[in-house]
Amino acid sequence: MLEGLLLRFVLGGLTIAMSGWLGKRLGGLIGGIFAAFPAVYLAALVGVVAGHAGVFTSAEEAAMAVSRGAFAGMLANVLTAVVAARWVERRGWRQGLAWALLVWVGAALLVFQIFLA
Template structure:
């Protein structure tokens, strides 16, 4: 993420924020499991991918897109495992501790997957 312009950061912030807000509204309207699908909308990834074109061109744009996408795959695998663990944890230890567990487990799992990828 270093080496990107201020304009790119602003676009990512606005685009990502709007997408998250829209996904939240849709989730509230649909409720339940359908709402959960929209709550995982990859807004930050899409914003980051689109704005790479602000700072990069040609082959470097392709390389940066590959790096970003590779990181996104690692993050989503960590997220999938974390969601499964969190569903279990919330039932066993309650919502607040389950939510904290969710964030911590996602971070640890993503770091482990990243480390394994680079071995």
């Protein structure tokens, strides 16, 4: 259990850090696109699918459950980026980012509850 969690932490962390590094390294338009690579989603998907036994009947079913929630989270992400852009400028990056992340939690749960639950 703990080993599995640690393994997912390390593999997930490496994936996200590497994709950020690659985005910078590539630069330009390709780098700009790659900087927004949905690395957390893919790593989390692999992490859940790899350990689906006992909870889901198939890898596809596990992936579907993760994707349904992640879709709500991704829609909320667009709002979060817009909110962060405005509030970081007005209130400073610490407060602005904290509020934007709170908005993310609220918006994701709301979208999920209304459309996907």
